[in-house]
Amino acid sequence: MSKKPKPATIQDVALAALVSTATVSRVLSNPDLVSKSTRVAVLEAIRETGYRVNQAARNLRMQRAGAVLVLVPNLGKPFYSGILAGISEGFAGSDYAVLITDTESNPLQEETLAGYFRDGRIDGAISLDGGIPSTALQQCVTYGAGDRIVFLCEWVEGEAFPVISSDNAEGARLAIRHLHDLGHKKIAHVTGPDGNVLTTARREGVVEERTRLGLPARPEWIIRGDFSLESGHDAARRILAMDDRPTAVFCAADMVAFGLISGLVAGGLKVPGDISVVGFDDIEMSGSYVPALTTIRQDRHQLGRRAAEVLLGQLANPGKELPMKSALPVELVTRASSAPAN
Amino acid sequence: MSKKPKPATIQDVALAALVSTATVSRVLSNPDLVSKSTRVAVLEAIRETGYRVNQAARNLRMQRAGAVLVLVPNLGKPFYSGILAGISEGFAGSDYAVLITDTESNPLQEETLAGYFRDGRIDGAISLDGGIPSTALQQCVTYGAGDRIVFLCEWVEGEAFPVISSDNAEGARLAIRHLHDLGHKKIAHVTGPDGNVLTTARREGVVEERTRLGLPARPEWIIRGDFSLESGHDAARRILAMDDRPTAVFCAADMVAFGLISGLVAGGLKVPGDISVVGFDDIEMSGSYVPALTTIRQDRHQLGRRAAEVLLGQLANPGKELPMKSALPVELVTRASSAPAN
DNA sequence: GCCGATTATGTAATCGATTACACGAATTGA
DNA sequence: TCAATTCGTGTAATCGATTACATAATCGGC
Numbered sequence: 001m002s003k004k005p006k007p008a009t010i011q012d013v014a015l016a017a018l019v020s021t022a023t024v025s026r027v028l029s030n031p032d033l034v035s036k037s038t039r040v041a042v043l044e045a046i047r048e049t050g051y052r053v054n055q056a057a058r059n060l061r062m063q064r065a066g067a068v069l070v071l072v073p074n075l076g077k078p079f080y081s082g083i084l085a086g087i088s089e090g091f092a093g094s095d096y097a098v099l100i101t102d103t104e105s106n107p108l109q110e111e112t113l114a115g116y117f118r119d120g121r122i123d124g125a126i127s128l129d130g131g132i133p134s135t136a137l138q139q140c141v142t143y144g145a146g147d148r149i150v151f152l153c154e155w156v157e158g159e160a161f162p163v164i165s166s167d168n169a170e171g172a173r174l175a176i177r178h179l180h181d182l183g184h185k186k187i188a189h190v191t192g193p194d195g196n197v198l199t200t201a202r203r204e205g206v207v208e209e210r211t212r213l214g215l216p217a218r219p220e221w222i223i224r225g226d227f228s229l230e231s232g233h234d235a236a237r238r239i240l241a242m243d244d245r246p247t248a249v250f251c252a253a254d255m256v257a258f259g260l261i262s263g264l265v266a267g268g269l270k271v272p273g274d275i276s277v278v279g280f281d282d283i284e285m286s287g288s289y290v291p292a293l294t295t296i297r298q299d300r301h302q303l304g305r306r307a308a309e310v311l312l313g314q315l316a317n318p319g320k321e322l323p324m325k326s327a328l329p330v331e332l333v334t335r336a337s338s339a340p341a342n
Numbered sequence: 343m344s345k346k347p348k349p350a351t352i353q354d355v356a357l358a359a360l361v362s363t364a365t366v367s368r369v370l371s372n373p374d375l376v377s378k379s380t381r382v383a384v385l386e387a388i389r390e391t392g393y394r395v396n397q398a399a400r401n402l403r404m405q406r407a408g409a410v411l412v413l414v415p416n417l418g419k420p421f422y423s424g425i426l427a428g429i430s431e432g433f434a435g436s437d438y439a440v441l442i443t444d445t446e447s448n449p450l451q452e453e454t455l456a457g458y459f460r461d462g463r464i465d466g467a468i469s470l471d472g473g474i475p476s477t478a479l480q481q482c483v484t485y486g487a488g489d490r491i492v493f494l495c496e497w498v499e500g501e502a503f504p505v506i507s508s509d510n511a512e513g514a515r516l517a518i519r520h521l522h523d524l525g526h527k528k529i530a531h532v533t534g535p536d537g538n539v540l541t542t543a544r545r546e547g548v549v550e551e552r553t554r555l556g557l558p559a560r561p562e563w564i565i566r567g568d569f570s571l572e573s574g575h576d577a578a579r580r581i582l583a584m585d586d587r588p589t590a591v592f593c594a595a596d597m598v599a600f601g602l603i604s605g606l607v608a609g610g611l612k613v614p615g616d617i618s619v620v621g622f623d624d625i626e627m628s629g630s631y632v633p634a635l636t637t638i639r640q641d642r643h644q645l646g647r648r649a650a651e652v653l654l655g656q657l658a659n660p661g662k663e664l665p666m667k668s669a670l671p672v673e674l675v676t677r678a679s680s681a682p683a684n
Numbered sequence: 685g686c687c688g689a690t691t692a693t694g695t696a697a698t699c700g701a702t703t704a705c706a707c708g709a710a711t712t713g714a
Numbered sequence: 715t716c717a718a719t720t721c722g723t724g725t726a727a728t729c730g731a732t733t734a735c736a737t738a739a740t741c742g743g744c
Contacts, residue, residue, distance in 0.1 A: 007460055009700055020724045025702055035722060052461045056407065057700035060398040060729050067439065076423025076626060084417055085447035092448070097409065097463065100442045105427035106434070118349055119394045121439065230630045255627075262632040265607075284418060285597075288572050290604040351730055362694045367732055377692060399730035402699050 008049035017045035028053065055095065065120045067097040068311060069113075071127040073154075075102040077255075078283045079300070080128065083152065086304020087126060094312060096123065103129045114139035123148060124311045130154030130197050137161075147319045152307040155197055155325075162314075163325040164306045168198055171296040171330040172205025172250070175278045178294070178332055179248040180213050183341035184276060187215060188246035190235045190256050193226035202252050202280065221246050225256050232259020239275070240267040247275060247341050254279035254286045254295055261289070261337065272339035282333055291336035298330055350391035359387035370395065397437065407462045409439040410653060411455075413469040415496075417444040419597070420625045421642070422470065425494065428646020429468060436654060438465065445471045456481035465490060466653045472496030472539050479503075489661045494649040497539055497667075504656075505667040506648045510540055513638040513672040514547025514592070517620045520636070520674055521590040522555050525683035526618060529557060530588035532577045532598050535568035544594050544622065563588055567598050574601020581617075582609040589617060589683050596621035596628045599635055603679065614681035624675055633678035640672055 014021045019038055026033045027042040034042070045051075059066040070087060072080050088098050099122065113136050116122045125140075127149065137159055140146060146161075155163040172189075179187050189206045192199035203222065210217055223238055225231035232251065236259070239245060251257040257279035261271050271277055271291060279286060282297035306328065314320070356363045361380055368375045369384040376384070387393075401408040412429060414422050430440050441464065455478050458464045467482075469491065479501055482488060488503075497505040514531075521529050531548045534541035545564065552559055565580055567573035574593065578601070581587060593599040599621035603613050613619055613633060621628060624639035648670065656662070 007462075010702095011700080021701080022703075022725080023723060026723090029702080033722075038722080052457075054402075054462050054700050056398055056402040056462055057729090058702075060396075060402050060731085061700080061702045063729070065398065074423065075417065075426055076420045078418045078420060081416065081418025081444065081447075085444055088443065088448055097439075097441055098443075099439055101430065101440075102423065102427055105423075106430055115394075120349070120396050120398055229627050233630065233632070259630070266632050285571050288575060288601065290575070290608045352732095353730080363731080364695080364733075365693060368693090371732080375692075380692080396730050399699090400732075402701085403730080403732045405699070 007054070008051040009054070010051070012049050013042065013045045013051045016049055017042045065123045066095060067099055067122050068124045068126065069099045069101060069116060069122045071101055071103050071108070071125060071129045071132070073129045073131070074104045075100070078285065079281050082300030083128065083304040086301040087308045089301075090305040090308020090312070103131070108132065108136060112136070114143050114145070117143055117145040117148075124315050125149045126152050126307050126311055128152050128154060130156055132156055134159065147314055148311070150307055150311050150314070152303060153198070157197060162310055164303060164310060165325070165327055166298040166303065166330050167327040168201035169205035169208070171280060171298070172202040173209040174330065174332045175250040175280070175296055176206055176209040176213070178334070179250065179276060179278060179338065180215065182248075182276065182338060184248040185215055185341070186221070186244070186246040186248070188221040188223060188239065188249045190223045190225040190231065190249060190251045190260065192252040194224065199252065206250060218244065225252060227253040227256060229255050229259035232256040232261070233263045236260050236263020236267060239264070240269070245275070248278070248338070249275060250278045252280055254281045254283045254293060257293055257295070257337070258289060261291075272337050276338040276341075278338055287335065294335045294338040295333050296330050297333045299328055302328060349396070350393040351396070352393070354391050355384065355387045355393045358391055359384045407465045408437060409441055409464050411441045411443060411458060411464045411467045413443055413445050413450070413467060413471045413474070415471045415473070416446045417442070420627065421623050424642030425470065425646040428643040429650045431643075432647040432650020432654070445473070450474065450478060454478070456485050456487070459485055459487040466657055467491045468494050468649050468653055470494050470496060472498055474498055476501065489656055490653070492649055492653050492656070494645060495540070499539060504652050506645060506652060507667070507669055508640040508645065508672045509669040510543035511547035511550070513622060513640070514544040515551040516672065516674045517592040517622070517638055518548055518551040518555070520676070521592065521618060521620060521680065522557065524590075524618065524680060526590040527557055527683070528563070528586070528588040528590070530563040530565060530581065530591045532565045532567040532573065532591060532593045532602065534594040536566065541594065548592060560586065567594060569595040569598060571597050571601035574598040574603070575605045578602050578605020578609060581606065582611070587617070590620070590680070591617060592620045594622055596623045596625045596635060596637055599637070599679070600631060603631070603633075614679050618680040618683075620680055629677065636677045636680035637675050638672050639675045641670055644670060
């Protein structure tokens with residue numbers, strides 16, 4: 001039935017090329033050590049036998065796992081797909097496998113992460129989740145994996161790991177400035193969940209820019225959300241009930257903006273006629289929502305690639321570079337959901 | 343800096359328990375072969391040393407990869423998250439790592455999949471993508487991996503792999519029956535993309551049930567879509583332009599329903615006042631859309647688990663069970679987007 | 685009390701790569 | 715011309731498990 005042709009090993013290649021396995025190995029990993037003639041012969045033998053290196057054997061010998069883990073808060077959020085694509089692209093050339101786990105449906109146990117390192121299942125990790133318990137991180141550091149973890153988009157306050165993220169505060173400022181340019185003065189902001197680092201960064205951007213532009217600020221114009229569609233609905237309800245309604249709302253996420261818009265429309269308001277709405281992220285469907293959403297674009301692909309590169313760098317020369325925070329630029333994408341103030 | 347305490351090996355345990363490594367290994371994989379007293383001693387030694395088996399070594403010796411690959415058409419679609427959660431849950435107890443790849447952003451090269459098997463990177467695969475080229479699959483079969491691939495949700499017509507999916511035709515029938523029960527007679531259907539097996543199954547369910555109930559059928563009431571938000575918009579435009587408009591629409595996916603609803607509303611129609619809409623999938627946001635979407639729920643979690651179980655079974659006794667198609671039940675979830683016909 | 689069967693355990697080969705070390709040949713410099 | 719390098723390659727140990735085979739101990743039946 002299944003014939004399962006046994007794959008060629010390095011021995012087979014050595015035999016075919018009339019050299020030792022050491023030489024074959026060197027041709028693969030350190031070609032300069034081998035004379036041109038034998039190198040050619042070995043490469044020919046490799047082609048002939050159809051040899052492919054056995055990762056398990058290599059990993060065992062080299063004492064590595066050959067895999068990295070990506071921790072995603074919620075795989076279901078469309079926001080993450082581009083990032084994951086960027087990450088796998090970043091690792092495509094390498095011989096690392098990319099494991100992905102959803103921290104919402106597979107909550108990280110206290111010692112799970114360090115355990116993965118310990119058991120030789122992973123060589124490094126990229127976390128998109130800023131909610132990893134400090135204790136879990138400390139265990140990794142204790143184990144010596146402290147320099148093989150990088151944070152992406154979110155991060156844990158007070159921990160010294162490299163962080164790749166967008167310039168969240170700048171994104172918020174861009175949004176406010178855009179609305180201000182359109183003539184809006186009363187601008188509300190629907191935030192992310194409490195305690196989230198992105199919430200803070202974006203809220204501060206809002207407050208800062210609003211102050212700089214001399215715009216009025218009322219406490220109820222900062223509305224607590226949680227990046228979800230529902231929190232957008234809630235915000236709509238809140239706004240519909242206000243005496244002094246804002247004429248524009250900047251939401252901390254596109255999903256929130258969708259919820260908000262549908263809520264406002266259901267409440268009889270027009271978007272952008274009565275209220276302009278700006279989101280954050282520029283997820284796929286933002287362009288085809290009705291109205292098409294004005295938003296702050298994060299280069300998700302690039303974010304993913306960068307994180308992959310940084311981690312690969314750390315894995316290549318462990319403990320070399322110092323952890324640091326790098327912020328990628330964001331961009332305002334003007335669409336139909338924002339219009340000049342009446 | 344990073345002390346990197348060297349993990350205990352099976353040797354260390356053997357030493358501590360005053361037995362051979364063979365015995366330790368047996369305690370772990372075949373406890374019955376070991377006398378109770380030594381078993382206890384070994385277990386104590388394991389606890390003492392904090393020993394964890396090294397997967398790379400085990401995999402090398404056992405000639406396996408210790409990993410399975412999940413092929414997802416588009417990680418960004420919220421539909422897949424629950425499924426992935428179910429899959430990883432299904433593999434949680436096992437010692438298989440779960441690799442996830444997005445076939446849209448990382449298109450599968452002709453020989454990639456078979457290559458993964460060949461290189462010992464994976465022991466099996468679950469494909470959520472029905473668009474895998476037959477040639478790629480044949481290569482896997484040739485290599486002997488034919489019984490370690492299962493399809494989930496989608497499948498490739500004419501290939502003999504196990505398939506786990508929902509009862510798509512029944513879902514379609516349920517939707518039509520529901521609308522019929524509400525008094526609708528003129529029911530349209532927005533399909534999935536051409537050539538997709540789900541498109542066929544659902545469309546056939548629609549046609550069948552519509553015929554059974556003696557409902558009228560006009561060719562333009564079958565509208566070609568592609569599971570996307572945009573195709574929902576297009577469908578709305580199409581419907582708005584019809585002379586003889588349907589009073590209800592069954593969409594082949596929730597995303598399509600969202601696009602459709604927003605398009606219809608933008609066109610001045612009320613949902614469900616003028617037109618009732620029913621979706622398929624019951625993704626997270628369906629319940630909090632406005633109006634909340636009536637839809638056909640697939641048990642995504644269960645689907646994932648099942649696929650994992652089937653694959654694990656195949657891996658445990660290769661080539662034992664025969665491939666077969668199994669359909670999980672679906673369920674009508676009645677919400678606000680469908681109402682009695684006027 | 686003896687012999688075959690069973691049970692428990694150890695010895696050592698093995699999986700397929702990498703690499704420290706050794707060695708002979710070629711090259712260099714004085 | 716000889717010693718010191720450098721270069722190219724092979725030998726064999728090694729990574730950490732599993733397991734076929736061998737061996738010693740125990741048991742049962744007669």
